[in-house]
Amino acid sequence: MSMIRGLRGATTASSNTKLAIFEATKELLETLVKENKIGVDMIASATFTVTGDLDAAFPATVARIELGWKDVALMDLRQMTVPGDVPMCIRVLVLFNTDDAPSELRRVYLRGAKNLRDRNGETT
Helix, strand or coil, X not given: CCEEEEEEEEEECCCCCHHHHHHHHHHXXXXXXXXXXXXXXXXXXXXXXXXXXXXXXXXXXXXXXXXXXXXXXXXXXXXXXXXXXXCCEEXXXXXXXXXXXXXXXXXXXXXXXXXXXXXXXXEC
């Protein structure tokens, strides 16, 4: 039976430019979709957050224009500021329909965001 599941991922942009934000976001989303065999018709919504040092572009624009997520509810938000957070970080939470159990899903952490998982498997 298909259920809605949430899947997290994160990456970092190389700079605060539209191109750098778009490249990092596209790589993150393409990897997340490939690793979890997610079709665009399975996706209900995606929420993106960026750290305060990224303001040159909206990550959701990449999903909508570059990946064809035209009918997916998309939202961009500012990540809360926490001392020691990963700079230039783009995070995403994708809600999608799947038959897979949560334990079968593969979270994706790329570039400078690879270390966002602590010893207990928690994400930040």
